[in-house]
Amino acid sequence: xxxxxxxxxxxxxxxxxxxxxxxxxxxxxxxxxxxxxxxxxxxxxxxxxxxxxxxxxxxxxxxxxxxxxxxxxxxxxxxxxxxxxxxxxxxxxxxxxxxxxxxxxxxxxxxxxxxxxxxxxxxxxxxxxxxxxxxxxxxxxxxxxxxxxxxxxxxxxxxxxxxxxxxxxxxxxxxxxxxxxxxxxxxxxxxxxxxxxxxxxxxxxxxxxxxxxxxxxxxxxxxxxxxxxxxxxxxxxxxxxxxxxxxxxxxxxxxxxxxxxxxxxxxxxxxxxxxxxxxxxxxxxxxxxxxxxxxxxxxxxxxxxxxxxxxxxxxxxxxxxxxxxxxxxxxxxxxxxxxxxxxxx
Amino acid sequence: xxxxxxxxxxxxxxxxxxxxxxxxxxxxxxxxxxxxxxxxxxxxxxxxxxxxxxxxxxxxxxxxxxxxxxxxxxxxxxxxxxxxxxxxxxxxxxxxxxxxxxxxxxxxxxxxxxxxxxxxxxxxxxxxxxxxxxxxxxxxxxxxxxxxxxxxxxxxxxxxxxxxxxxxxxxxxxxxxxxxxxxxxxxxxxxxx
Ligand code: SF4
Ligand code: SF4
Numbered sequence: 240x241x242x243x244x245x246x247x248x249x250x251x252x253x254x255x256x257x258x259x260x261x262x263x264x265x266x267x268x269x270x271x272x273x274x275x276x277x278x279x280x281x282x283x284x285x286x287x288x289x290x291x292x293x294x295x296x297x298x299x300x301x302x303x304x305x306x307x308x309x310x311x312x313x314x315x316x317x318x319x320x321x322x323x324x325x326x327x328x329x330x331x332x333x334x335x336x337x338x339x340x341x342x343x344x345x346x347x348x349x350x351x352x353x354x355x356x357x358x359x360x361x362x363x364x365x366x367x368x369x370x371x372x373x374x375x376x377x378x379x380x381x382x383x384x385x386x387x388x389x390x391x392x393x394x395x396x397x398x399x400x401x402x403x404x405x406x407x408x409x410x411x412x413x414x415x416x417x418x419x420x421x422x423x424x425x426x427x428x429x430x431x432x433x434x435x436x437x438x439x440x441x442x443x444x445x446x447x448x449x450x451x452x453x454x455x456x457x458x459x460x461x462x463x464x465x466x467x468x469x470x471x472x473x474x475x476x477x478x479x480x481x482x483x484x485x486x487x488x489x490x491x492x493x494x495x496x497x498x499x500x501x502x503x504x505x506x507x508x509x510x511x512x513x514x515x516x517x518x519x520x521x522x523x524x525x526x527x528x529x530x531x532x533x534x535x536x537x538x539x540x541x542x543x544x545x546x547x548x549x550x551x552x553x554x555x556x557x558x559x560x561x562x563x564x565x566x567x568x569x570x571x572x573x574x575x576x577x578x579x580x581x582x583x584x
Numbered sequence: 585x586x587x588x589x590x591x592x593x594x595x596x597x598x599x600x601x602x603x604x605x606x607x608x609x610x611x612x613x614x615x616x617x618x619x620x621x622x623x624x625x626x627x628x629x630x631x632x633x634x635x636x637x638x639x640x641x642x643x644x645x646x647x648x649x650x651x652x653x654x655x656x657x658x659x660x661x662x663x664x665x666x667x668x669x670x671x672x673x674x675x676x677x678x679x680x681x682x683x684x685x686x687x688x689x690x691x692x693x694x695x696x697x698x699x700x701x702x703x704x705x706x707x708x709x710x711x712x713x714x715x716x717x718x719x720x721x722x723x724x725x726x727x728x729x730x731x732x733x734x735x736x737x738x739x740x741x742x743x744x745x746x747x748x749x750x751x752x753x754x755x756x757x758x759x760x761x762x763x764x765x766x767x768x769x770x771x772x773x774x775x776x777x
Contacts (some may be wrong), residue, residue, distance in 0.1 A: 277618045441608070539759060544614040553767040 320376025388468030405565035493534035
């Protein structure tokens with residue numbers, strides 16, 4: 240392994256991490272702005288022009304708060320919880336292809352931290368570790384509200400992961416690969432998967448909401464019933480980590496949705512424009528981020544539109560609606576693929 | 585029963601059909617409603633840059649008036665303190681010395697005059713009780729503070745500035761009806777003793 244390769248990877252890892260943290264930071268700001276605008280208010284506008292320093296102020300506030308670890312809690316687990324939530328949130332971004340290759344000094348560099356050939360499985364694996372952060376935190380707090388929140392979180396995530404996985408299977412059947420890079424490349428131009436798999440997309444995005452604990456599936460925190468849910472006992476930056484992990488998750492799931500269903504960095508007529516390789520990568524990256532921003536906005540838009548589901552409704556939706564829909568979708572995809580393969584029209 | 589507003593709905597607990605159970609059409613409808621609000625005119629008033637217009641009888645922070653020559657009008661009669669339902673006012677009286685006529689209008693004046701703004705309920709009874717047209721409630725808002733002690737306003741913050749151009753205008757509160765009302769000494773609160 241040569242030095243230049245190491246440097247290239249290190250830069251890539253650092254910038255992906257930096258970008259996801261930055262985006263998450265400004266998502267908190269965007270969330271407040273979107274919330275305000277949807278409710279006919281102005282939102283934060285005091286820290287810096289238009290309040291753009293608000294995330295910074297929030298961060299400083301979080302650090303300044305008193306650090307409280309309850310006496311009856313399990314200290315190791317109590318600290319492990321938010322760390323785990325944060326680490327898993329940041330880890331998922333490793334397999335996302337950000338743009339087409341760029342050429343530096345005649346060498347091709349892929350803008351993807353690592354191209355695992357089971358990229359999607361990796362994402363699912365890491366996301367399901369994420370639930371441990373919530374579960375451990377809720378358990379370690381030794382508080383009934385936290386525990387209830389943690390139990391809800393785990394059952395919700397496990398239920399929705401199934402439908403989510405099944406939704407992706409139909410995409411995998413079509414593309415014949417599990418590597419995210421391959422999936423994105425196959426959607427070049429305007430051949431986005433969402434046009435071939437609309438049902439899978441709907442199921443996937445609903446499950447993504449549930450996985451991120453976002454409204455209307457925010458039962459784990461559920462302020463009106465459980466005080467603060469699994470992070471009731473948390474304060475200071477540990478609470479900050481939990482909240483921040485939620486925003487990182489939102490960013491990552493927007494990125495996954497855009498790359499699996501909306502062509503990632505692909506945009507219509509990308510090859511007809513005759514851009515140089517690096518230009519193409521830059522434009523592709525911008526397009527990708529535009530798609531991600533839209534989905535982040537969509538997450539917030541939904542949050543300020545829908546009320547929270549009741550717990551039985553949540554389970555009904557997951558097991559009785561989304562799961563059968565995903566299965567039917569696989570079935571239909573299979574039939575169409577069989578027809579296409581055997582009778583080439 | 586007939587609905588008066590015409591906005592009441594009859595709740596039916598019927599079973600949802602498959603489309604309704606999917607929630608998608610309803611969700612779409614909701615999204616359309618909220619997105620329209622994104623472009624609505626915002627109702628926020630950016631206080632302190634913008635302020636709402638106050639009603640002319642708004643009762644805010646008190647002022648102790650000076651007369652046309654700049655002498656303090658208050659004679660430390662204590663009627664405001666007696667009238668105050670919240671026991672917010674205290675004062676210490678002193679006798680005017682020779683040569684202080686330009687400072688105090690009456691022979692007796694308030695050496696110390698304090699209003700505890702945390703106790704005050706801004707009812708305006710002190711203003712109504714004052715026989716010397718000295719204390720008025722104005723349309724200024726009592727600012728917030730970090731310390732309780734700072735809410736006890738002394739003469740430094742209550743008496744209006746000496747400079748005639750910086751006087752606090754209370755003409756909206758001192759209408760002819762008010763002046764007429766104050767003349768009637770048969771009302772207990774207009775009597776000195
Ligand atoms: S406004 Fe009312 S409560 Fe306040 S000082 Fe005057 S009399 Fe007392
Ligand atoms: S009632 Fe008027 S004159 Fe009497 S003490 Fe109060 S403010 Fe002064």
